[in-house]
Amino acid sequence: MGSGTFEIRDQFYLNGKPFKIISGAVHYFRVVPEYWRDRLEKLRAMGCNTVETYVPWNLHEPQRGSFCFEGMLDLTRFLEIVQDLGLLAIVRPSPYICGEWEFGGLPAWLLAEDGMRLRCTYPPYMNAVKQYYHELFRILTPMQIDHRGPIILFQVENEYGAYGDEEAYLEALRDDIVQNGVTVPLVTSDGPWGDYLTNGSLPEALPTANFGSKADLQLDILRQHVGDGPLMCMEFWVGWFDAWGDEKHHTTNIAASAADLNALLQRGSVNIYMFHGGTNFGLMNGANYYKALAADVTSYDYDAPLSEDGELTQKYQAMRDVIGTYTKLPPLSFSTKIEKYAYGLQTVSERVSLFSIVDDLSYSLESPWPVSMEKVGQSYGYILYRSSLKKDTAVGKVKLIGANDRAQIYFDERHFATLLDHELEAEHEIPEAFHHSEQMDILVENMGRVNYGPKMEAQRKGINNAVLINRHGHAGWQIYRLPMNSEMAACIDFSKEYRAGLPAFYRIVFHIEQVADTFLDMTGWGKGCVLLNGFNLGRFWDRGPQTRLYVPAPLLNRGDNELIIFETEGKSMQHIHFEASPGLG
Structure with a gap:
């Protein structure tokens, strides 16, 4: 031209x-x-x-x-x-x-x-x-x-x-x-x-x-x-x-x-x-x-x-x-051959709990107080805050200050609460069964920063201020960055302990002879994200309306392929399905 x-x-x-x-x-x-x-x-x-x-x-x-x-x-x-x-x-x-x-x-x-x-x-x-x-x-x-x-x-x-x-x-x-x-x-x-x-x-x-x-x-x-x-x-x-x-x-x-x-x-x-x-x-x-x-x-x-x-x-x-009433239309002729294929059921072969391998995935940053993702050089994914608790003090109340977007709180690796959005603003009573815990973990997900309107300047993710225990600030935190990228996925050690009901990684290896577009059906799984051959396909959540993730053929290998699923709710299956249609509801 x-x-x-x-x-x-x-x-x-x-x-x-x-x-x-x-x-x-x-x-x-x-x-x-x-x-x-x-x-x-x-x-x-x-x-x-x-x-x-x-x-x-x-x-x-x-x-x-x-x-x-x-x-x-x-x-x-x-x-x-x-x-x-x-x-x-x-x-x-x-x-x-x-x-x-x-x-x-x-x-x-x-x-x-x-x-x-x-x-x-x-x-x-x-x-x-x-x-x-x-x-x-x-x-x-x-x-x-x-x-x-x-x-x-x-x-x-x-x-x-x-x-x-x-x-x-x-x-x-x-x-x-x-x-x-x-x-x-x-x-x-x-x-x-x-x-x-x-x-x-x-x-x-x-x-x-x-x-x-x-x-x-x-x-x-x-x-x-x-x-x-x-x-x-x-x-x-x-x-x-x-x-x-x-x-x-x-x-x-x-x-x-x-x-x-x-x-x-x-x-x-x-x-x-x-x-x-x-x-x-x-x-x-x-x-x-x-x-x-x-x-x-x-x-x-x-x-x-x-x-x-x-x-x-x-x-x-x-x-x-x-x-066509305003211009001459070209023919419906396209040069790229694209096929769809249902690869069917594929079985989970390995699994490991996040808490078992968090030190393999990310070196911890020490901080007296929780700081946001952005302050520790992270943009996307999840961030884990871990702290020791005093054995002789009953933990009766907890409140997060400056937290976004979704936090899962664990005492001694036992799930206490999942807090989303406005729930993060409230103080929460802790049942007696958790009162004398020795460790607190808070896994926070960046669910996607706001892209429109006056809330844009309030988009620091993770915890940007404090964790109040019994209405006072609690100090002494280890911070783990979990961006859910290929570099992090390469550090997953599936030989370590898996415990049901906790955030975990699941590995599926499947072999195909021909590559085609397909759709990963996550029915039966809770919430998380999926990496295919190191490429992050995106999020899934059983809330819907989306239940299947689009997988373009160029992301697949002829031969062996690896799926790694990170699931946070303790809701998993023994398998996944690949289907030939998007299934948008």
Whole structure:
């Protein structure tokens, strides 16, 4: 592709000609790289001419100053495939992306600093953004359309009007983006409600709107903010996400979504959110917090036109029919052969209790008082706090101060209580059977940092203040970091003791001759996460609605494969099942 131009005037112009953006969202970091081409080919076949993606800061800079743009994070390769297929790209590289993603894409290490303020001109935050942008735009700037690449638009921040109203912050981000060589047009996106669009807009960036219904009404509101400029829905929500404990998998009315899509295309441009949701691999699900914590499930199927495992749905066909009235449709022809297979029952061969091997998994940090995950250099997973108790003192009451999100308390390795969210705020009476215990263990799970709203600055995980015993602070703690990654899994010694009813690891080795997509059914298991050949597939929980974890074929080996299940409730089975369908309820 030669160098081109993209302009915003009374409408969008591609190489000087009017252009209607028909885009769909595909997050490269929620899809294994081997399937990027397949998902993008299916986007193009639905009639889309553009793909939109967020960029997750927390994955690209997992530790401060350490950057990763390889494997599932090879953004250059993703954009090269986009261009190879004749598609254009909208990139939203905001420090904050929301996206039902852990901490809205912000890196957890920001919270290691006391006094950190997010999404504002607080200098330590802005300095971190600046350093990240310096690395990120080395990749993105050469991929702009006027540099012979596919990128036509960049977004400044994301739904900022629902969070704050500091125009100087948006201006600082815009200036930094431009200083890093961005020359294509800039946009903002906000919900068309209240003063969100006013708060989130800034000069020299086109306001766009995010909504899922009542297209004509929402576009009328947007018109008041764009003047004579083009109308665009940056996030046309055609589905929704699921949280643990929801009654069922969320779906939307296909006919209504198709009708709204038609209304949008009649008057302007659109980005379908999501075209393909993908998966929150690696404990990367986010959470919402209104009256209570609502942590998102591992699947990000979103009831999108393309399912989590890449299948064309009835919604896909309905939207393709609508788009076909506005543009010529390519054939439904795809180059990647993807098969599904049920590998059936696989048996647990080894098991070991967490408490038996915790010193093998993590060297303990000594601290007078409990400190948060972030303060000990950990971002995700679980953290264990262990302390000795005085034999001659009856432990009658316990209260955790500054704890998030879910804590399991043990006395002498006997389960006392599991506390979630608001339960962590209360003082708890301890039964007499535990009064003279010699050891206390508290296993705390980061269930996913909140990704939207005013609770974002209160997302330190673990215990960030104190453990009160008999209403006074208890000192003397060993802290074990348990990130549930491949390095930690390699240290599991299954020859040590297993005790039923306690948090434990389970190992399953299975042999296959052919690799295919499959679904790991966790029915009968309690709560935890699963690693396949060292790759963290995500969380499971018998609360539902998700009961099966998607396993893309590229994660499997022809020959032997290893599953390691970490289960925290003492609820396990002798086996698991692999099925050929997602089983979303």
